[in-house]
Amino acid sequence: MTKDQLPPRLLTRRRALLAGAAAVGTAGTAGLFTTFAGDEPVRRAAAPTSAPTPAAGPQARSALKPSSYRLQPLTGFGPPRAAPRRTLVRHAPMLQVNGRGRRMVLTxxxxxxxxYTPHILDTLRDYDIRAMFFVCGEMVAENGDLVARMADEGHVVGNHTWSHPLLTRLSRRAIRSEMERTSDVIEDSCGERPVWFRAPYGAWNRAAFQLGAELGMDPLAWTVDTLDWTTPGTRRIVDRVENGAAPGVVVLSHDAGGDRSQSVTALRFYxxxxxxxxxxLTVPERHYA
Incomplete structure (x- = not known):
């Protein structure tokens, strides 16, 4: 059967497919030059003042939206995409960081x-220091503006569960809920999900390590505990930090959970x-598989 012998319905479908392919090719090429041509934005051609005269013959249906498969060749002009990084599942939390250059971390x-948190942020800002804040989701829900400030001023916001429970007494499902809800509210407050996690009371188990990795977070504990939650007095907090100072040390303090005025004052001294x-004084680097 020759072209002239094809039924009219088949010719109509073929014309429709050809017209749709031409439209996709034209749109893709125009988008390519608009996105990648030089540093100056390329202006699109002005829309015609009148609609073009439709071609003779049966009209094709409106072209389907191009699939990602069809547009895949256009992405070949950019650099190749790196494989997504995978967080390691650890069997113990990190206790210290690379101490090169006499680095320490305040948490x-x-x-x-x-x-209390605004006063700690003020002191860190005065000395241009970056620290880590392991926040609880229920506290973030009430003070999202402070989390946004932490991120804006270059601090690292970590996940410390929603309600500060003892994870070793929770089911796997409950642990995930505590961690995932907190990551969600942190993202809502500062635009980024946390990549560090700390178990309340330093009580870790296999589920916490596995779920933390699934949520893209590394576990971080501490090297020096100021025990400021016992309100021992400003002088003792300062002494514990100064006596425990060493390259790679991670210092644990608190900005909530009780009267933290001693912690605020101690920071100004040490x-x-x-x-x-x-x-x-800096923040740690991530490690991926």
Whole structure:
């Protein structure tokens, strides 16, 4: 059967497919030049003032939206996409960081608290220091603006569960809920999901490590515990930090969960002394598989 002998319905379908393919090719090419041509944005051609005269013959149906498969060749002009990074499932939390350059990390748990967290952030800002805040979801729900400030000022926001429970007494499903809800509310507050996790009371189990990795988070514990939650007095908190200071050390303090005025005052004393002693107070780097 020749072309002239094809039934009219088949010719109509073929014309429709050809017309749709031409439309997709034209749109894809125009989008390519608009996106990638030079540093200056390329203006699209002005729309015609009048609609073009339709071609003679039966009209094709409106072209289907191009699938991602059809547009795949257009992405070949950019750099190849890197494989997604996979978080390691650890069997123990990290207790310290790379101490090269006399690096140390300051961490604050259980917040944010409108009474104490702003003062800690003010002191860190005054000395241009970055720290880590392991926040509880129920506290973030009430103080999302403080989480946004943490992120804006370069601090790391970590996941410390929703309600600060003892994870070793929870089911796997309950642990996931505690962690996932907290990651969600952190993302809602500052636009990014946390990549670090700390178990309340330092009580870890296999489920916590596995679920943390599934949610893209590394577990971080601490090296020096200031025991500031016992309100031992400002002087003792300062002494514990200064006596425990060493390259790679991770210091645990609190900005919520009780009266944290001693923690706020102690930071103002030991922070400049650590800097004078040559310590570089920073945040840790991630490790992937």
């Amino acid at each position: 604050f748990d259980d917040g944010p608290d409108a009474r 922070l400049p002394r650590l800097l004078d002693a040559g310590y570089h």
